[in-house]
Amino acid sequence: SEQQFSCIGCGVSIQTEDPKKLGFAPESALEKDDIICQRCFRLKNYNEIQDVSLTDDDFLKILHGIGETNGLIVKIVDIFDFNGSWLQGIQRFVGGNPILLIGNKSDILPKSVKHQKLINWMKREAKELGLKPIDVCLVSSARGHGIREAAELIDMYRNGQDVYVVGCTNVGKSTFINRMIKEVAGVNDVITTSHYPGTTLDLIEIPLENGASLYDTPGIINHHQMAHFVDKQDLKLLSPKKELKPKVFQLNENQTLYFGGLARLDYVTGGRESLVCYIPNELTIHRTKRENADSLYEKHAGEMLTPPRKDDMDTFPKLIPHEFTIKEGKTDVVFSGLGWVTINNPGKKIVAFAPQGVNVTLRKSLI
Ligand code: GDP
Known part of the structure; x- marks a missing residue:
């Protein structure tokens, strides 16, 4: 009979068929008392504590x-x-x-x-x-x-x-x-x-x-943590050891920034504006036209836009848009688990994309 198991880590239903899909665990794992999916297994072995x-x-x-x-x-x-x-x-x-x-x-x-x-x-x-x-x-x-x-x-x-x-x-x-x-x-x-x-x-x-x-x-x-969606080797990138170096981008309307393939910010309207990015130093930021942004992601997520890696793409959540109009000058757009982007002037329209489940919020700038 088919017995349903769930992962003690993230609670996902365990399946043994497709290593690329969510909830995969090898057959041998089903014999253990505590069944853990491969994804959590990787995370677990990276950390020391149970x-x-x-x-x-x-x-x-x-x-x-x-x-x-x-x-x-x-x-x-x-x-x-x-x-x-x-x-x-x-x-x-x-x-x-x-x-x-x-x-x-x-x-x-x-x-x-x-x-x-x-x-x-x-x-x-x-x-x-x-x-x-x-x-x-x-x-x-x-x-x-x-x-x-x-x-x-x-x-x-x-x-x-x-x-x-x-x-x-x-x-x-x-x-x-x-x-x-x-x-x-x-x-x-x-x-x-x-x-x-x-x-x-x-x-x-x-x-x-x-x-x-x-x-x-x-x-x-917490299964909606950004850190949970990336390969063990990329976790290091998301846990920087050094002070963040701000990166400034002068953007025109309808331009997009990709933060690796983990998040995206569309600058929609508000005239030319400088955006200050406080994200891990090693994460590459790509700028593109907003009209090309979707196809760029389709083609290059997992390679040029990385992390995530190619192997992670099947389980990496969809990037979900969050629309904001910046009401006050000096506002931070905070991508949980990644960093933030400071927008200096009010009245700008933006769309911030983060993996499904990952939080995007606004706050008064800390600087
Ligand atoms: P735990 O899973 O909550 O026990 O977290 P760990 O103590 O294993 O730390 C997780 C990651 O965060 C590791 O890469 C640590 O090196 C890093 N880390 C922990 N504390 C700090 C800190 O104060 N500053 C920085 N930059 N990294 C930290």
Whole structure:
């Protein structure tokens, strides 16, 4: 009889026929307890921490469990993938426990970005997404910036109780935890893993003073993250290690920019205008006439317009248009998981394209 399996990573229905199509897993994978699709397998093996889907029972059990205890929730997001790295509904699950929101990867921000502006934006976005964090801060886990301040906030808000660190994959949760260990514990060999009651998941436990602990919960795969749609090798490109260098384009009406093959921006009306692109330095930007943009993508997505790669094209989501009229000067068009484009003057009409499921939003410029 046909049994239906789903991937513990992204929840997709597993199929064993077509390696190029979504949800593929080899036959041998069906014998395992936890079946994971090839796509998630790649992502999982790129990260160190076990990844589970947000809808996974185990993860919900952990969240419910946290809701029933008293502790501080530390939620890590990638400031370049704010919407893509969001854990929906966390406020509902964690009960009355306070949530400290930490934006990671501040080192990639151009120097001209005002951190306070970014923090204010994070507060507004969080509120819109139904989260009322007790505080918001910015860190670079890779460089160690803001880690001491974050540790102090954690210590203040935890009130002597346990701390649970949550976040989806690729936000830099492991890197953050490793920094925290040095900051709060001072030694590396005090870490233990503890089996969370009623689940198959291990939490990494870092002892704090007065018998409390800091728990690292498993990273979750958010299947609408840009990072989820590209090859493992291209993930590096989407997780820059260096400050973004702005690239300026003077555009005429009806011109289009392609950001690799991952996203596209059509400048429709508003006269000649300069657009400032803050996207990973290694991602190639192609300019074309708007009337040629569709056929260019049909012909060259996966080669000239890359990432994605040729092999990814079957599963890479369609680019979906989002139309905007820029109301205020100095507005950022934010492509979640990629970066943003600053438009300096109001009254411009644009269409921003991103893979289906990937968020595009406007915000007041951070600079
Ligand atoms: P996790 O899946 O949330 O545990 O994320 P990792 O800690 O494995 O990090 C995911 C990717 O982001 C890796 O490529 C890290 O090198 C990178 N990363 C993590 N923290 C930072 C940071 O503060 N700045 C930058 N530029 N990259 C970071």
